[in-house]
Amino acid sequence: MRLEFIVNDKKRVLEVAADKRLIDILREDLGLMGTKEGCGEGECGACTILLDGKAVHSCLLVAAQMPGRQVTTIEGLEKNGRLDPLQSAFVEEVAIQCGYCTPGMILSAKALLLENPAPTETEIRRALAGNICRCSGYTQIIRAVERAAREGGADI
Amino acid sequence: MEFNMKNLKIVGVSHPIHDAEAKVRGNAIYTGDMQFAGMQYAAMLLSPKPHALIKSIDASEALALDGVETVLHCFNTTERTFSRFQKLSRQPGIMNQERVFNRELRQIGDRVACVVAETPEIARQAVRLIKVEYEELSFTTDVHEVLKGALAGMHPEGVSFEFEREMGDKSLVAQDCVETVTHSIMDRVSHAAMEPHACVAYYNKSMDELTIWSPNQGVFGVRTMIADLFEMQYHKVRVIKTTMGGSFGAKQDWILEPVAACATLATGKPVKVVYSREQVMLNTSCRAPYIADVKSKFTRDGLLQSLDIDVILDAGAYLGNTMAYIKYQSTLVPRTYQYPYARYRGQAVCTNGTTSGGLRGWSSGELCLFVEHNLNIVARRLDIDPLELRLKNVHMPWNKEMANNISLEEIRAKECLELGREKFAWDEKKQSDADFNLKNKRYQRGVGVSCGGHLNGYFPINFDFTGVEIRFTESGSAIVNVAVHDHGCGTVQAFKMIAAETLGLPVDMVWVAEGDSAYNPFDTGCYASRSIYVIGRAVKDCCHKLQEQLLQDMACVLSMPVEDLEIVDAQVRAKNDPSTCFSYTDAVHKILFTLQKEVSAKHQYKNTTNCGVMGTHFAHVEVDTWTGMTKILDYLAVHDIGKAINPEICRAQVQGAVVMGSGIALTETMHTNPKTGKSVSSLKDYHVMNAWEAPQVQVLFIEDGLTEGPYGAKSIGEASLVPVTAAIVGAVNEALQSDFCECPLNPDKIVALMQERMKKECV
Structure with missing residues (x-):
């Protein structure tokens, strides 16, 4: 099928199979390797992207669902060479270890902050419940989201 | 080692890890992200049978599919066997039991065949077209059946391995002891590293050179095993460690490396293989299920006299590392408590279950659970507070452990316990729990404490040396060449910090290379919590050597006695003449142009110590006796870390270990169905704690x-997991006044226990 959609603010037109998974389109057709596959069944959250501003699993979506939609991947967060406040906060708060969950974790947090710019710890924990981090106990990640919310201001 | 900790500028200050910025941007390159021109993709067919012989394979339809390069299987690949656990050339004590593609399939998930094709889709499609004729063989996942003779012919060298040892002096055990026997069971556990296993390999036929990229814990181990398997010279195989999305021991066995190597050797094209989560769970490794009996003897006033430990470990289809694993477990027996005598007997038994491997702590967390559970029951019988019981028995500084008679040096077990008692408010919590439990029927609360002694490096079990090379660049920065394998927990950053601190440079003036068998000095791999303690020490010593070399070379350049020169704040200075002062870059240029020399140093470090390292953990839980759900209300981990090089990363690792160990205690099981031989192979059914549940x-x-x-x-990455499961299980048993130790203590088991109690009460 012919797929026309917006990825990281850019219009993209592709010829793909209607049942091709969004994660494969992003990685194989568009070379956006920041989106990671951890389980392929919507359990780990590593492949989370923003679809029209909401956090979703890109491993559970297929091309047929995508025409006209807006997708943001981790590569789309940096604006004019500046990291998104969430990205900076994850670095500053030492919220990165193996990094495999990081893109998905940041995008789930991004969806939360777009909807709720000043979340409580409980709200952050709930918003990140679909993203597994095996390295940390989530402490630094939660702190990073709190910091981005506090310091991000209009950049979020 | 004496030094002034107050003068440290970098070590002890929290830093993000070296590739944190790349990771938040999504441009850190993991193996699955690698691309080469002409790359081929491998897709695997794994065994659907727990035990079978392949009678025939018809790959004609798969081969006919457009884009398929080849189909590899047991009838067209090497019949040589390997051990996934091979780390050394001529390594004693390992069994070569596996082929790249086995003809006798010994577990669900064993490797049957692999399609190499132009795209991953074509490869996966072609896998479905392979026709395999199986001759089913009898199977079992029950270790007791195997010990009675089932599966006798499955491996020519036998299907079980036993190891027994005594430690200490039995004659010193006091008479009139209280003897307590406890029984523990642990189910199969997945490492669940978020990055699934992956490997890229390329064989350049004209050069006869094979290069392998994978997230592995030991490039020289992979090189050795691959070269031995495919009968190549070691210099013809180059292994490069890639960014690793977590290991926890999962990536210390070589499984995809032989597959990718086999595929590129067959095709002469670069081949990538990436496992799905199901393939990771079925065909890589897991933490073995255990059955353990502990018999302790205590004096009536609570002094430990002896431990008698019997462990049966379900190795799964292949022995892998399990023979080393149980031997290693025996050496951990005397590292927590001081007592006269211990006997350990371990049996590694092959079944048709998923093959096991090392998980973070390498048997230490399991042993801790078995022993600590026993201590909790003893405390109850002797009416001694569990924390007091531990205080009476933990090692004191400079005690010698009885497995190898080496000093535990500055072990701080007692201080850990005392600090934890105060900060956790142990006594207050016990009291308030007693009140709470009296007033509540449905919810019951309890506290648990556990002590887990661990190791730093192989010494004295195996030889434990490493090599480092450090050179100054002309711009005055330093390049550290060492076979480090960062699992994702910041080892590279820690090494950068150690080198920067020692050389007086800013951290970003140091670059640390990761594992590359073509260029690194030899090393045995990043296992056994040796990275910081052994390799990090080697880096520090090599930095000193580099500075000495710099001084010597500058003495030559300046025609001055070397004793008159010193290095202060990354400058070479004459001690008595402040005007003679050269920055590193100026000094390096002087040496380059005057002496025609590069300033570099080479160092081999042999570790000859293994100090005591102690984690003391405190858990407070609330059990819902109606649903069987356990909530962790509070958790404290105290570690005698020696010195936290990068403190926030150390804390993050401990917290991650607590979440992992809590999962092992309460939710995580790769349970194997005894009727089908199939283990849980999906994260849908395998419950890793998320941010909502994590304490x-x-x-x-x-x-x-x-x-x-x-x-x-000291070590921390593995040490931090050791006491967790025991602390949680102890707290649950305290809450329920129960004595069961069958991990995970999931709602099913707790509800069953409650129902059993109700039945008894009704009778």
């Missing part, structure tokens, strides 16, 4: 900096 974990470090490790550091 708040307080972490305290006792830092005395008095070890042989760099800046006095």
Whole structure:
């Protein structure tokens, strides 16, 4: 099928199979390797992207669902060479270890902050419940989201 | 090692890890992200049978599919066997039991065949077209059946391995002891590293050179095993460690490396293989299921006299590392408590279950659970507070452990316990729980404490040396060449910090290379919590050597006695003449142009210590006796870390270990169905704790900096997992006044226990 959609603010037109998974389109057709596959069944959250501003699993979506939609991947967060406040906060708060969950974790947090710019710890924990981090106990990640919310201001 | 900790500028200050910025941007390159021109993709067919012989394979339809390069299987690939656990050339004590593609399939998930094709889709499609004729063989996942003779012919060298040892002096055991026997069971556990296993390999036929990229814990181990398997010279195989999305021991066995190597050797094209989560769970490794019996003898006033430990470990289809694993477990027996005598007997038994491998702590967390559970029951019988019982028995500094008679040096077990008692409010919590439990029927609360002694490096079990090379660049920065394998927990950053601190440079003026068998000095791999303690120490020593070399070379350049020169704040200075002062870059240029020399140093370090390292953990839980759900209300981990090189990363690792160990205690099981032989192979059914369920974990470090490790550091990554499961299980048993130790203590088991109690009460 012919797929026309917006990825990281850019219009993209592709010829793909209607049942091709969004994660494969992003990685194989568009070379956006920041989106990671951890389980392929919507359990780990590593492949989370923003679809029209909401956090979703890109491993559970297929091309047929995508025409006209807006997708943001981790590569789309940096604006004019500046990291998104969430990205900076994850670095500053030492919220990165193996990094495999990081893109998905940041995008789930991004969806939360777009909807709720000043979340409580409980709200952050709930918003990140679909993203597994095996390295940390989530402490630094939660702190990073709190910091981005506090310091991000209009950049979020 | 004496040094002034107060003068440290970098070590002890929290830093993000070296590739944190790349990771938040999504441009850190993991193996699955690698691309080469002409790359081929491998897709695997794994065995659907727990035990079968392949009678025939018809790959004609798969081969006919457009884009398929080849189909590899047991009838067209090497019949040589390998051990996934091979780390050394001529390694004693390993069994070569596996082929790249086995003809006798010994577990669900064993490797049957692999399609190499132009795209991953074509490869996966072609896998479905392969026709395999199986001759089913009888199977079992029950270790007791195997010990009675089932599966006798499955491996020519036998299907079980036994190891027994005594430690200490039995004659010193006091008479009139209280004997307590406890029984523990642990189910199969997945490492669940978020990055699934992956490997890229390329064989350049004209050069006869094979290069392998994978997230592995030991490039020289992979090189050795691959070269031995495919009968190549070691210099013809180059292994490069890639960014690793977590290991926890999962990536210390070589499984995809032989597959990718086999595929590129067959095609002469670069081949990538990436496992799905199901393939990771079925065909890589897991933490073995255990059955353990512990018999302890205590004096009536609570002094431990002896431990008698019997362990049966279900190795799964292949012995892998399990023979080493149980031997290693025996050496951990005397590292927590001081007592006269211990006997350990371990049996590694092959079944048709998923093959096991090392998980973070390498048997230490399991042993801790078995022993600590016993201690909790003893405390109850002797009416001694569980924390008091531990205080009476933990090792004191400079005690010798009885497995190898080496000093535990500055072990701080007692301090950990006392600090934890205060900060966790142990006594207050016990009292308030007693009140709470009296007033509540449905919810019951309890506290648990556990002590887990661990190791730093192989010494004295195996030889434990490493090599480092460091050179100054002309711009005055330093390049550290060492076979480090960062699992994702910041080892590279820690090494950068150690080198920067020692050389007086800013951290970003140091670059640390990761594992590359073509260029690194030889090393045995990043296992056994040796990275910081052993390799980090080698880096520090090599930095000193580099500075000595710089001084010597500058003495030559300046025609001055070397004793008259010193290095202060990254400058070479004459001690008596402040005007003679050269920055590193100026000094390096002087030496380059005057002496025609590069300033570099080479160092081999042989570790000859293994100080005591102790984690003391405190858990407070609330059990819902109606649903069987357990909530962790509070958790404190105290570690005698020696010196936290990068403190926030150390805390994050401890917190991660607590979440992992809590999962092992309460939710995680790769349970194997005995009727089908199939293990849980999906994260849908395998419950890793998420941010919502994870407890708040307080972490305290006792830092005395008095070890042989760099800046006095001890191990933490594995040590932090050791006491967790025991602390949680202890707390649950305290809450329920029960004595069961069948991990995971999931709702099913707790509800069953409650129902059993109700039945008894009704009778």
